Amino acid sequence: MSIPDERIFPHATGTAAKTVEKRQEPQDLVFYSGWFCPFVQRAWIALEERGIPYQYKEVNPYKKERHFLDINPKGLVPAVEYKGKALYESLVLCEFLEDAYPTYKPNLLPSDPFERNYARIWLDYISKSIVPAFFRLIQAQTSEKRQEALAEWNKALTQFAEKIKGPYFLGEEFSLVDVAIVPWIVRDYIVAENRGFKRDDVGSKWIEYAARLEKRDSVSKTSSDKEHYAEIYGRYLRDEAQSEAAKATRAGRAIP
Numbered sequence: 001m002s003i004p005d006e007r008i009f010p011h012a013t014g015t016a017a018k019t020v021e022k023r024q025e026p027q028d029l030v031f032y033s034g035w036f037c038p039f040v041q042r043a044w045i046a047l048e049e050r051g052i053p054y055q056y057k058e059v060n061p062y063k064k065e066r067h068f069l070d071i072n073p074k075g076l077v078p079a080v081e082y083k084g085k086a087l088y089e090s091l092v093l094c095e096f097l098e099d100a101y102p103t104y105k106p107n108l109l110p111s112d113p114f115e116r117n118y119a120r121i122w123l124d125y126i127s128k129s130i131v132p133a134f135f136r137l138i139q140a141q142t143s144e145k146r147q148e149a150l151a152e153w154n155k156a157l158t159q160f161a162e163k164i165k166g167p168y169f170l171g172e173e174f175s176l177v178d179v180a181i182v183p184w185i186v187r188d189y190i191v192a193e194n195r196g197f198k199r200d201d202v203g204s205k206w207i208e209y210a211a212r213l214e215k216r217d218s219v220s221k222t223s224s225d226k227e228h229y230a231e232i233y234g235r236y237l238r239d240e241a242q243s244e245a246a247k248a249t250r251a252g253r254a255i256p
């Protein structure tokens, strides 16, 4: 049986479950979510942070149901349906929300053209260096590979941390750069418990930044109980599951 699979825990828990309950009314914007997914959490944070009205719909993307494939042919969460039209890809969705709801505050991209595009450089860095390093670390099977992957993850975070202006990445304002990275901060306890990661190894600036982001209201409102995240990743962390995870990756399947 390939993993993750249809048996994933079916719904959000903890604070995120309360948010889901409040977001059931039909709206122009339908948010197709998987409670467990870090990419979903980005778009979800943007929605909650800015108070944009949306209807929450839970999808298990591993089931590949017809109605969802019609929304996102790639079969990945997050996706949205807006006035009958569909969009997907977490960072595209966050930018779409900026464009489609400009009056909902706070805006997450700076209005200054230089700052706005400087933010995009770091969004690209998160996508190309930080996120893949996390998945490589989770998937590393031998102790040598784990050490290499841990060094890569620490290096990717350290280079990012050097550029944090504080209190948020771009300075005074919480921005899309913070939104894009925080789901992996929320989940870093998994690599701390299983792969020897320590926030201390990245440095005091990182420790403070990570703690500040985790406490942000929109982040708590979209976070489920840790035990259930661990359940999802546990499949990659147990030795017996790892060869299967590697097969799934080779077959081009995304992992949460």
Ligand SMILES: N[C@@H](CCC(=O)N[C@@H](CS)C(=O)NCC(=O)O)C(=O)O
Residues within 6 Å of the ligand: 034, 036, 037, 038, 039, 040, 061, 062, 075, 076, 077, 078, 088, 089, 090, 091, 253, 254, 255, 256
């Ligand atoms: N690049 C996509 C990644 C989304 C993604 O990988 N979602 C995972 C869940 S975390 C998914 O839907 N996986 C289903 C599958 O691989 O079949 C984004 O940023 O939105």
